[in-house]
Amino acid sequence: TEKFKTGLSKTRDSFTSKVNDLVARYRTVDEDFFEELEEVLLQADVGFETVMELIEVLRYEVQKKNIKSTDGIQALISEKLVEIYEKAGEDSIELNLQPKGELTVILFVGVNGVGKTTTIGKLAHRLKSEGRSVMLAAGDTFRAGAIDQLQVWGDRVGVEVIKQSEGSDPAAVMYDAVHAAKNRGVDVLICDTAGRLQNKVNLMKELEKVNRIISREVPNAPHEVLLALDATTGQNALVQAQTFKEATNVTGIVLTKLDGTAKGGIVIAIRNKLHIPVKFVGLGEQMDDLQPFDAERYVYGLFA
Numbered sequence: 465t466e467k468f469k470t471g472l473s474k475t476r477d478s479f480t481s482k483v484n485d486l487v488a489r490y491r492t493v494d495e496d497f498f499e500e501l502e503e504v505l506l507q508a509d510v511g512f513e514t515v516m517e518l519i520e521v522l523r524y525e526v527q528k529k530n531i532k533s534t535d536g537i538q539a540l541i542s543e544k545l546v547e548i549y550e551k552a553g554e555d556s557i558e559l560n561l562q563p564k565g566e567l568t569v570i571l572f573v574g575v576n577g578v579g580k581t582t583t584i585g586k587l588a589h590r591l592k593s594e595g596r597s598v599m600l601a602a603g604d605t606f607r608a609g610a611i612d613q614l615q616v617w618g619d620r621v622g623v624e625v626i627k628q629s630e631g632s633d634p635a636a637v638m639y640d641a642v643h644a645a646k647n648r649g650v651d652v653l654i655c656d657t658a659g660r661l662q663n664k665v666n667l668m669k670e671l672e673k674v675n676r677i678i679s680r681e682v683p684n685a686p687h688e689v690l691l692a693l694d695a696t697t698g699q700n701a702l703v704q705a706q707t708f709k710e711a712t713n714v715t716g717i718v719l720t721k722l723d724g725t726a727k728g729g730i731v732i733a734i735r736n737k738l739h740i741p742v743k744f745v746g747l748g749e750q751m752d753d754l755q756p757f758d759a760e761r762y763v764y765g766l767f768a
């Protein structure tokens with residue numbers, strides 16, 4: 465929880481101070497107040513549709529409850545924001561992990577530079593500290609240095625990395641990794657993939673092939689396809705998500721670098737626009753800077 469708090473400080477500082485400033489300037493809730501609030505929410509990247517919905521709901525509540533003063537309006541904003549977020553989907557943020565003794569395969573997708581490798585390392589650490597054995601598969605055979613970088617994380621966390629040489633067929637790496645994981649009785653295999661987005665057809669083909677190998681070797685796998693998105697890229701992250709959603713069956717989002725942006729509202733925009741749960745958020749570069757995403761804790765944290 466402390467991590468969550470410090471990780472969100474940029475968004476909190478910017479958003480909270482702006483709302484508090486509004487409340488101080490407008491003692492009564494009127495049209496001008498709503499208009500400025502709308503602006504503050506948009507600046508935090510909450511997303512146009514969500515902002516419109518929120519303002520509408522707030523207007524309605526204010527009228528119904530005959531609220532005149534802006535005093536304590538922050539609590540009402542939080543409450544309605546959480547309601548809107550939760551309304552967008554009931555699906556759980558829990559990982560679909562198989563019972564112990566059965567192999568779970570998690571596939572990671574995302575564009576280069578978003579923090580995919582770091583997130584894989586953090587998740588491996590998290591699962592390992594929960595008592596699961598973990599193995600990594602270096603499926604990004606395209607980007608120079610990707611394999612070594614994954615190995616560095618493997619060493620840091622203390623998990624084995626299955627790899628081949630740069631330029632080799634990612635599907636072959638997956639095949640090897642699945643068999644190694646089965647042979648060693650590993651609980652969770654986390655697979656990296658190449659993050660090329662320039663050519664959507666190639667991306668689709670590669671992910672299809674990798675998926676096919678994995679599902680052939682392990683029934684119902686991959687059990688999760690997690691998309692890493694960089695929170696600091698704002699609306700660009702939404703565009704990437706749309707592309708990956710079309711290319712493969714994304715089951716969850718990991719929003720990285722949330723600590724690096726004041727526009728943390730992007731979490732809400734992504735959830736509401738894509739209808740894919742945000743399962744984890746990245747709040748720093750260290751091993752334990754990956755947190756499960758809890759909307760309530762997040763939104764209330766903004767004003768805490």
Ligand code: GDP
Nearest residue numbers: 576577578579580581582720721746747748749
């Ligand atoms: P990849 O190309 O997608 O595999 O990205 P990397 O894992 O190499 O990460 C790119 C950079 O982002 C590195 O410098 C990471 O330390 C940094 N990074 C990754 N996740 C986070 C995060 O949650 N917060 C911060 N502040 N930096 C992060």
